[in-house]
Amino acid sequence: MTAKRPGPTVLTGKFIRLEPLTFEVLPELHSAIGTPAVFAGGYGGGPQGYRADVGDFVEWAKTYYSWETGNPFLLRALGGPLDGVAIGTSTLGDFDERREHAHIGWTAFDPRVWGSQVNAEAKLLMLALAFDAGFGRVKIQMDILNERSQAAAAGLGAVREGIVRRDVLRADGSWRDTVVYSILVDEWPDVRAGLTARLAEWGDRPVEYRER
Numbered sequence: 169m170t171a172k173r174p175g176p177t178v179l180t181g182k183f184i185r186l187e188p189l190t191f192e193v194l195p196e197l198h199s200a201i202g203t204p205a206v207f208a209g210g211y212g213g214g215p216q217g218y219r220a221d222v223g224d225f226v227e228w229a230k231t232y233y234s235w236e237t238g239n240p241f242l243l244r245a246l247g248g249p250l251d252g253v254a255i256g257t258s259t260l261g262d263f264d265e266r267r268e269h270a271h272i273g274w275t276a277f278d279p280r281v282w283g284s285q286v287n288a289e290a291k292l293l294m295l296a297l298a299f300d301a302g303f304g305r306v307k308i309q310m311d312i313l314n315e316r317s318q319a320a321a322a323g324l325g326a327v328r329e330g331i332v333r334r335d336v337l338r339a340d341g342s343w344r345d346t347v348v349y350s351i352l353v354d355e356w357p358d359v360r361a362g363l364t365a366r367l368a369e370w371g372d373r374p375v376e377y378r379e380r
Contacts (some may be wrong), residue, residue, distance in 0.1 A: 170265070170302055171263075171264075171266075171268040171270075171301060171302035171303045171304070172301055172302055173239075173263040173265065173301070174239065174260075174297055174298075174300075174301045176188045176239065177239075177297070179241070179293040179294070179297060180246070180293075181246070181289040181292065181293050182246070182289065182367065183245070183247070183289050183367070183370070183374065183375050184243050184244065184245060184246055184255070184285075184290060184375065185243070185244050185246050186241040186243055186244075186258070186290065186293055186294070187241060187242050187244065188239070188240070188242070189240035189241055189242045190242075191226070191230060193242050193254065194225065194226045194229050194230075195222050195226065196242070196254040197242060197256075197257055198222045198225040198226070198229075199222075200253075200254045200255050200256055200257075200277070200278040201257065201276040201277070201278060202218075202219065202220065202222065202225055203218075203278075203279060204218050205279045206218075206276050206277075209311065209313065209315075209316055209317060210310065210311025210313050210314045210338070210344060211276050211314075212228070212276075212339070213337075213338050213340075214311070214313075214338040214339050214340060214342075215339075215340070216338070216339035216340040217338075217339035232274070233257075233274055234259050234261040234262070234274060237261055237262070237263070238259045238261020238262065238263070238271075238274075239260045239261065240257065240258075240259040240261075240274065241257060241259065241260075241294075242254055242256075242257055243255050243256040243257060243277070243286065243290060245281075245374065245375040246374070246375075247374040247375075248373075248374025248376060249374070249376065250374065250375050250376065250377065251374075255277060255278045255281050255286060255375065256275070256276055256277035256278055256281070256286065257274065257275065257276055258272060258273075258274065258275040258276075258290055258294060259272070259273055259275070260272055260294050260297060260298055261273065261274070262307070263303075267305075268302060268303050268305060269303065269306075269307065270298045270301075270303045270305070270306050270307070271306065271307045271308070271309070272291065272295070272298075272306055272307070272308050273308065275290075275317075278377075280379070281375055281376075281377065281378070282316075282378070284375055284376070284378070285366075285367055285370045285373075285375065286375060287320055288363050288366045288367055289363075291324055291363060292360065292363040292364070292367070295351065295356065295359065295360070296360070299353050299356050303353070304352060304353045305350050305351070305352050305353070306350060306351050307348060307349070307350045308321045308324075308326055308348075308349045308351075309346050309347060309348045310346070310347055311336075311338075311344045311345075311346065311347075312345040312347050318347055318349075321349040322349070324351070324359060324362075324363065325351065325355065325358060325359040325362050325363075326349035326350060326359075327349060327350055327351070327352075327355070328347065328348075328349050329348045329350055330347075330348060331345050331346065331347055331348070332345065332348060333345050
């Protein structure tokens with residue numbers, strides 16, 4: 169099957185909806201992830217990349233996200249008291265159609281939904297989009313200092329491939345080592361089953377805020 173970058177689309181699950189990220193909704197995104205806790209793990213270049221001011225965040229986001237070469241999404245909760253509220257972002261990007269490679273990254277969630285059903289369903293929806301479009305390998309990577317994201321990737325069933333040393337310049341001028349995980353199309357049925365089982369444990373409980 170020949171891989172082809174999917175067009176802009178809305179992905180709807182049981183607990184969340186992913187819609188194309190636009191400049192207009194960046195202030196909403198700031199309300200979800202504009203907190204030092206998100207950047208502490210290396211997001212956006214690390215702690216020095218944090219923008220408390222919404223205007224500064226919007227200008228930064230206009231160049232940070234993969235607008236031209238990827239499909240960035242805004243995540244909203246579905247149902248319950250947070251219905252329609254922005255809770256994070258993620259992107260399916262770095263498309264290499266010839267090699268059938270794609271990348272799920274630029275991911276950040278409101279800390280108040282960490283440990284909820286959000287990450288599992290976001291990955292389930294985005295992985296399905298990638299593999300249905302003919303991609304054979306989906307990469308997930310993070311700063312080596314971000315132990316939370318490493319545990320989350322392993323929990324998805326992704327395979328740790330290794331470390332790319334001195335890979336990306338952090339906002340403070342230091343160089344980050346990048347930990348790389350991936351999921352192959354042959355592994356997708358087992359990963360999908362695992363994610364589906366994890367989401368089933370939540371029953372009909374909607375996404376709710378937890379204490380930061």
